[in-house]
Amino acid sequence: MEKKLMRIGISLPGELLDKFDEALMKRGYSSRSEGIRDAIRTYNQHYEWMQQIKGTRAATISMVYDCSKKGITSALAEIQHEYLDLITSSVHFHMEENFCFEVIILEGDGEKIVELAEKILSLKGVKHSRLTTMPGERTE
Missing domain, CATH: 3.30.70.1150 (ACT-like. Chain A, domain 2)
Structure with missing residues (x-):
């Protein structure tokens, strides 16, 4: 199954982006896109966890x-x-x-x-x- 990549654009404060880039470099990510994909996966997992709280x-x-x-x-x-x-x-x-x-x-x-x-x-x-x-x- 072919995964279709979607391109998005976001606006961020410079300081937030600088901190994100620094974290990406320290963690060994090869690109911002890879880091953003990982951050979105983590966000989605957290959301799913919250939906299971009963x-x-x-x-x-x-x-x-x-x-x-x-x-x-x-x-x-x-x-x-x-x-x-x-x-x-x-x-x-x-x-x-x-x-x-x-x-x-x-x-x-x-x-x-x-x-x-x-x-x-x-x-x-x-x-x-x-x-x-x-x-x-x-x-x-």
Whole structure:
């Protein structure tokens, strides 16, 4: 079966592309295309993993966001208020002038946790977000 290659164009900030190129060189990629294909495969695998999260879960969502972006703080608060039934605690601190680090600790329905994580990840100004989950059943 012949694989058809598709050509795409993307716009990136120069600093992001420089960091990507540096990582590609250190990891031994032969081209940007090879690195981008690998990054897309990893993204797709992560998305598929998130779709399999079901049942009662304990979880954390960690994020770094640009608190100087207009509306990001209020958007995060609004989203979190929609999911108060899941959130057990959160920790927030300022990393540097414009960047905040926050960890949200959750327990509840896995599908709702994923829904919350995806809403946070899609916000403009969120630079990094990571969901970690474990089965929520307690064993003694």
